[in-house]
Amino acid sequence: MPSFADIKSQAIKAKDSAADKFSNTKDRYQGNPSKNVDPRSKPPPPPPPPLRSNHSPSSPGRSQLDSSGPPPPIVRSTRPEAPSHSPSPSSSPLPSKSPTPGLPLPPTRRFNTPPKPAPPQDADSIDWANLSHEDKQAFFSWLDEFFVKFTGDDSFIPKDRNQKPAPTNKFRVPSSVKGAVASIVDKKGQGPPPPIATWSKPSAPASVPSPQPVLSVPASSDNFTSYPPQPTHGSAAEDLAYYFHPSTHWDSAWYNQQPPVNPPAMNKGDLFSMSGQTSRRGNVEERVLFYGVFCRDLSMFWGKLKITTRGSAPPDPNQIERSARFLPCPQPLDKETLINAHNTYGETIASFAEGYVEAQQYCARGECWDLASEGLKCFEQFDYVEKPIPSLAHTHGHLIASFNADVPGTPIGMWRGGDDRVRRGDIVQWKSVKMDIHVGWARGTATLGAPDHTSIVVTDLVPGCPVKNGEWLDVAKFGTLEVAEQSVSTGELPKKATYDLGGLKQGEVWIYRPVGMKTYIGTEFSPICPESIETQSI
Known part of the structure; x- marks a missing residue:
């Protein structure tokens, strides 16, 4: 049994040990005196995190993270915009030291910004920076037409407004033209020409130029064909x-x-x-x-x-x-005037003929001549366009080229005017023609005209031989014409065909360019002679 002295000694040791532990704890935690401690009070909240330049108050959405690791990085796509105001200079800086170990880190705040709605798209928007040449010409021709009717003056229209690239061989007639032709024919039989498509609407010329007979045909070339008949006088x-x-x-x-x-x-x-x-x-x-x-x-x-x-x-x-x-007979025109004539009339006449080809219906009476004559007449509906020379017997405008195989030796031909090619919308007149045709390995003979036949050129042809006003042509190298034609007398509906003039063996051929009457002749036709033009008398 321990003695009283032993019990007293153990009590003193326990007292000293408790005092040492309390002192060490006090020094370690730097706590307040125990007399100020309220055992019922809750621990104070953790200090706020250090202030960051890219962090600002935001939405209440948050998530708790494990205190053992750092907060996840902020997603840039959800980072909120910085506020426009700055902290007051008088505010005291927040403590920068890390939170006390053992306490949880503050939760990371996430910000979810809803995506901005896409702006509505305009279904009829126009890419003005990438308009085609044809779109620009159509747009400006509409403006020209409006201001000419509004002011009565057409002098402001540039002379080169009507210039446009030569049409390609990939032309296709819109379905609206085909449907319009079929509808007209169904209602009226062999009805009037189909409506002209907007894109092929003729452009109003800037002005009507006076005839400029800058070219002439050598006398040696006269009358090597049978048409027109040789006059007694000039x-x-x-x-x-x-x-x-x-x-x-x-x-x-x-x-x-x-x-x-x-x-x-x-x-x-x-x-x-x-x-x-x-x-x-x-x-x-x-x-x-x-x-x-x-x-x-x-x-x-x-x-x-x-x-x-x-x-x-x-x-x-x-x-x-x-x-x-x-x-007298007008002289050949220069290249610029002939190209302007093509730009005004050619596309409309070619698309007019192709409209009947696509519709598989005869134009007017169904005669081959009607396709050219009615195509020229369709310009009567455009009051702002100079009227072209109408079809007169076998004449359909300005003669471009003529050919004759009814001569001794090889066929001969001659070029007339300043242009360098046959263009879409030109008109071909055939007389008692026979020519060799080659289709693959097949050989045959085509007959055009009994005695006369008319066709519309639908594709440009650059001759394979040199061409110059008043000079002879190498007929064998001239090239192939692609045309639209019809013939009710032979039962042929409007169709397209190709003819290589190099195979010409018999007959005569003339190619005409539709041109304005005032441009080429100098006046419109009437029974009373205009006093404003210079004429001749006997």
Whole structure:
């Protein structure tokens, strides 16, 4: 049994040990005196984390992290924008030391910014920076048309506005044109020409230039083909002027016939127009008759008769007052004028013909000539476009090239005008033609014209031989024409075909460029001669 001294000694040791532990604990934690400790109070909250430049208050969403590791990095896509205001200079800095070990790290705050809605897209937006040349030409032609009608002045339109690249061989007729043609034919049978597509609408020329006969054809090249017929004088119009001359004897009163008839000296196929006026004084009647003739060789004639009748006595044909004026055949045009004519008329005429090919319906009567004639007439609906020369017999505008195989030896040909190629929309006239055709290994002969045939060029042709105004052509190397044509007499619906002129063995061929009448002739056609133009007389 321990003695009292042993128990006292153990008690003193326990007391000293407790005092040492308390002192060490106090020094280690630097705590407050125990008299200020409230055992019922809760521990204070942890100090806030150090202030960071890229951290600001945000949404309440948060997540707890394990205190054993650092907080995850902030996702840049969810980082909020920094506030525009700055901390007050008077605020005291926050402590920068790390939290006390053993206490949990503050939770990392995450910020989820909703994505911005995509701006609405305009379904009809136009890429103005990448417009094609055709789009620009169409846009500016609409503006030109508007301001010409608004102001009545077309002098502001640039001369080169109508220039555009030559059409490619990949042209296709829109379905709207095909449907329109079929609809017209279903309702009206062999109806009017199909509506012209917007993209092929002819462009209004900036101005109507005066004829510039800067080119001429050598005399040696005259009359190597049978058309137009050789006149007695310089032109068909000059022949009419000689007929109207007072020295020419008239053996009939053809001018008194009803209905009025053409002058006897006028050729079949020429365009004729007539007007007149009558005045009376007592038993004296005075009639003035005006005659206009647009000839196949593109010369133009105006005649005037003044007939005085007294009582019932018929007038003496050789006592009638006669006068005549005329324009000779026009000279070839230069390259720029011919290209401008193509830009104005060519695409419309070619697409007009292709519309009937696609619809598989005859144009007008179904005659081959109708396809060209009606194509030229369709410009009557465009009041801002200069009227082209109409089809006159076998003439369809400015002669570009002519060929003749009905001569001894090899076929011959000649180029006319300043252009360097056959262009889309040109018109081909054939007469009693036979040519060799080659399709793969097959050989055959094509016959065009019984005796006459007409086609529309649908693809540009750059001749394989040199071409120059008034010079002979190497027909064998000229090239292949791709055309649209029809023939109700042979039962052929409108179709496309190709003909290599190098195989020409018989007959004659003429190629024409549709051109404006005022541009080429100098005036529009009427029975009364305009005083503003310079004419010739006998």
